[in-house]
Amino acid sequence: MAAMSLLSFETPERRRSSVNLAEMHRKVSQIEHDEIQKVTSSVLEKTNLCPKLGIICGSGLGGLANEIKDPQVIPYAEIEGFPKCTVQGHAGNLVLGYLSGVPTVCMQGRLHFYEGHPAWLVTMPIRMMKLIGVETLIVTNAAGGLNQDYKSGDVMVIKDHINMVGMTGHHPLVGPNDDKFGPRFPAMTVPYDRELRHLALQTAEELGFSSFIREGVYLSLSGPSYETPSESIFMRSIGADTVGMSTAPEVVVARHAGMRVLGFSMVTNVVILELDSDAIPPTHQEVMDTANARAKDLQLLVKTIVGKLASTL
Numbered sequence: 001m002a003a004m005s006l007l008s009f010e011t012p013e014r015r016r017s018s019v020n021l022a023e024m025h026r027k028v029s030q031i032e033h034d035e036i037q038k039v040t041s042s043v044l045e046k047t048n049l050c051p052k053l054g055i056i057c058g059s060g061l062g063g064l065a066n067e068i069k070d071p072q073v074i075p076y077a078e079i080e081g082f083p084k085c086t087v088q089g090h091a092g093n094l095v096l097g098y099l100s101g102v103p104t105v106c107m108q109g110r111l112h113f114y115e116g117h118p119a120w121l122v123t124m125p126i127r128m129m130k131l132i133g134v135e136t137l138i139v140t141n142a143a144g145g146l147n148q149d150y151k152s153g154d155v156m157v158i159k160d161h162i163n164m165v166g167m168t169g170h171h172p173l174v175g176p177n178d179d180k181f182g183p184r185f186p187a188m189t190v191p192y193d194r195e196l197r198h199l200a201l202q203t204a205e206e207l208g209f210s211s212f213i214r215e216g217v218y219l220s221l222s223g224p225s226y227e228t229p230s231e232s233i234f235m236r237s238i239g240a241d242t243v244g245m246s247t248a249p250e251v252v253v254a255r256h257a258g259m260r261v262l263g264f265s266m267v268t269n270v271v272i273l274e275l276d277s278d279a280i281p282p283t284h285q286e287v288m289d290t291a292n293a294r295a296k297d298l299q300l301l302v303k304t305i306v307g308k309l310a311s312t313l
């Protein structure tokens with residue numbers, strides 16, 4: 001009887017539907033490939049710059065793009081196939097030019113999963129960057145401090161991440177692997193480059209930033225709701241120091257493509273771990289205001305690090 005019911009799982013319909021699923025993945029993968037090519041061609045039509053460095057600006061951190069010399073600003077709306085930015089604090093421009101002398105492409109505004117984009121599309125700009133020559137990526141984000149020693153306005157050098165969105169199946173590399181970018185099973189043993197992290201910490205010290213610089217682990221959620229106290233206690237207990245709704249998927253795709261990555265979390269609010277707390281709940285306005293208040297320091301830090309790296313990029 002048990003054998004019968006097991007066998008009955010294998011119906012012709014089921015066989016057909018798994019074939020269809022594979023076929024659907026293949027078609028989706030072709031669409032992804034075509035979309036990335038379209039976006040890349042559209043960017044290349046608009047610029048002669050060959051950027052070596054890519055930067056992604058987090059919520060309220062778009063001012064970093066203003067540090068770029070001889071800027072060419074391309075609104076995402078003018079790039080064929082590039083989705084719109086719908087989140088406040090994400091201007092939605094690609095800024096190309098020179099940061100500390102290094103040819104750079106900067107995303108002034110990122111794409112998020114909670115905006116309704118599938119994981120591959122959220123990370124599509126990383127592949128576009130790779131195709132136009134980028135080998136090193138600097139990511140920044142606004143994040144909640146789960147580590148209760150952290151204060152609003154602290155800047156954390158990301159030493160590792162927990163890709164919780166990816167762990168729930170919304171992983172940007174799901175589907176047929178595109179060998180042109182990287183292997184089927186990329187290692188994530190050292191997602192954030194050791195030398196770059198060391199350089200970031202050393203530079204922060206030289207700039208007199210020791211009182212607010214940290215090093216820790218970032219956890220990516222899908223959002224858009226902020227976390228409950230019990231979720232926060234759980235995330236802290238598994239080793240996360242900051243939490244946000246971005247970054248890890250981008251970094252996974254960058255590492256898959258062999259890029260070196262440096263990441264910063266700007267702590268914009270301290271996450272509430274207490275049940276029924278009277279503390280003021282987080283808002284996106286608070287996130288942006290805090291990010292803006294500390295943005296200049298992060299800009300100086302990134303600019304100085306890039307200046308030190310200039311001859312090696």
Ligand SMILES: O=P(O)(O)O[C@H]1O[C@H](CO)[C@@H](O)[C@H]1O
Pocket residue numbers: 057058059087110112140141142143223244245246247283284287
């Ligand atoms: O990660 P970034 O884009 O910096 O922004 C963070 O701030 C927003 C929430 O306030 C979310 O988008 C979260 O991810």
